[in-house]
Amino acid sequence: MSADHSDNPDKPHPDSPLSGPPSDASRPLAWLPFPADEIDGLPDGLEYAHWDGESDYPTDPARCAFYCLPYMKNKEGVRPLPAMKNLSVVQTLTAGIDHVQPAIAELPPGVRLCNARGVHDASTAELALTLILASLRGIPGFVRAQDAGQWKQGFRPALADKSVLIVGYGSIGSAIEDRLVPFECERVLRVARSPRTTERGPVHPIDDLSRLLPEADVVVLVTPLTPATRGLAGADFLARMKDGALLVNVARGPVVDTEALLAELETGRLRAALDVTDPEPLPAGHPLWHAPGVLITPHVGGPSSAFLPRAKRLLRDQLRRFAAGEPLSHIVTTTG
Numbered sequence: 520m521s522a523d524h525s526d527n528p529d530k531p532h533p534d535s536p537l538s539g540p541p542s543d544a545s546r547p548l549a550w551l552p553f554p555a556d557e558i559d560g561l562p563d564g565l566e567y568a569h570w571d572g573e574s575d576y577p578t579d580p581a582r583c584a585f586y587c588l589p590y591m592k593n594k595e596g597v598r599p600l601p602a603m604k605n606l607s608v609v610q611t612l613t614a615g616i617d618h619v620q621p622a623i624a625e626l627p628p629g630v631r632l633c634n635a636r637g638v639h640d641a642s643t644a645e646l647a648l649t650l651i652l653a654s655l656r657g658i659p660g661f662v663r664a665q666d667a668g669q670w671k672q673g674f675r676p677a678l679a680d681k682s683v684l685i686v687g688y689g690s691i692g693s694a695i696e697d698r699l700v701p702f703e704c705e706r707v708l709r710v711a712r713s714p715r716t717t718e719r720g721p722v723h724p725i726d727d728l729s730r731l732l733p734e735a736d737v738v739v740l741v742t743p744l745t746p747a748t749r750g751l752a753g754a755d756f757l758a759r760m761k762d763g764a765l766l767v768n769v770a771r772g773p774v775v776d777t778e779a780l781l782a783e784l785e786t787g788r789l790r791a792a793l794d795v796t797d798p799e800p801l802p803a804g805h806p807l808w809h810a811p812g813v814l815i816t817p818h819v820g821g822p823s824s825a826f827l828p829r830a831k832r833l834l835r836d837q838l839r840r841f842a843a844g845e846p847l848s849h850i851v852t853t854t855g
Contacts, residue, residue: 542759546565546806547565547566547574547584547585547607548568548584548738548840549585549587550569550570550577550578550583550585550587550599551570551834552587552589552786557831559835561835562838562843563840565842570589571592572588572596576599581604583605585608585838585841587611588609588612589612590821590822591821592609593619594654597619598623606626608630608631608841608847609632610834611632611633611634611635611637613634613639614638614643615634615744616632616689617771621676622855625631625853628854629853629854630779630853630854632853633848633849633850633855634849635845635849636689636848638830638833639820639821640691640693641694642693642821642823643821644691644695644697646823646825647695648698650767650769650794651739654765654767654792654814655670655676659681662698664667678702678737679704680704682705682708682736682737683704683706683707683738683739684735684737684738685707685741686708686733687709687729687740687742687748687770688709688722688741691708692739694763708731708735709725710723710724713723728759729755729758730757732760735761736765737767738765738766738846739816740770741769743771744770748770749773749774750775752780753779753780755815756815757780760789762788762789765789765790766791768792768795769795772793773797777796778809780807784810784811784833785810785811787812791810791812792816793807794816794820795816796815801817
């Protein structure tokens with residue numbers, strides 16, 4: 520690699536398409552995190568470039584019209600955005616968009632930001648159920664006993680007959696309820712930003728949280744991270760949870776006030792199962808690692824075998840719509 524290239528990580532590699540014959544600039548260019556030949560049914564009217572967030576840019580970013588950010592590479596994924604002067608669409612492969620919003624604000628007017636609603640429903644809902652069941656039935660303790668070669672029986676609570684409160688009842692929250700159905704819960708309570716009615720029952724407004732929290736044995740957080748939800752599960756929220764209740768966070772770490780949660784965990788009044796933390800990654804030595812009654816997974820709600828086929832289906836549908844000039848799905852905001 521030449522000195523010039525190493526000094527400028529955004530400069531194309533000498534072997535990239537930019538150094539070879541020019542591409543067909545008459546077709547809109549889409550940057551995808553997967554090779555185009557691995558996604559069946561892509562429309563023919565577009566040009567495709569593969570960029571995984573790690574290697575050099577495959578083409579001049581200024582030509583890109585449709586950009587799908589690489590998954591789980593937040594810092595690298597937003598890096599080319601300032602150079603994408605002809606961008607029309609930014610597609611995330613996450614349900615949350617908090618990692619890309621600051622960069623979107625600097626783009627020209629008219630750029631549509633779309634999230635990946637539906638892509639992570641199955642995977643995140645599975646993990647939410649895993650965390651609930653593992654925490655209630657004491658699986659972490661059994662694993663530690665197994666490591667020590669100890670046979671430790673005990674009486675543990677079941678999910679059956681429990682009340683579960685889902686905070687942030689969107690597509691993932693609905694998928695979690697789908698998976699709760701066979702477990703004979705006493706009831707499922709639902710909270711979202713706006714009230715509505717579903718086939719399974721009412722969705723309560725966020726203002727009802729203070730009334731509903733004392734009724735729940737399990738509280739599942741699955742809200743997006745916004746100014747309104749940052750620190751939502753703070754000292755007052757946690758204090759209203761019933762003694763012995765379990766807090767499950769599969770949303771974003773900053774939705775929970777870590778210091779307030781630690782205070783409750785240290786008393787043993789609450790338990791927690793956290794797929795996300797604040798800070799994240801959780802540094803070695805942080806008190807959350809060894810707080811009583813807490814189970815931690817390293818933000819693995821989305822990355823499972825369920826991700827790839829659903830992500831490819833989303834991209835195929837969005838690109839077909841884009842090529843045909845049809846309305847896109849899951850538009851979160853449009854720059855203005």
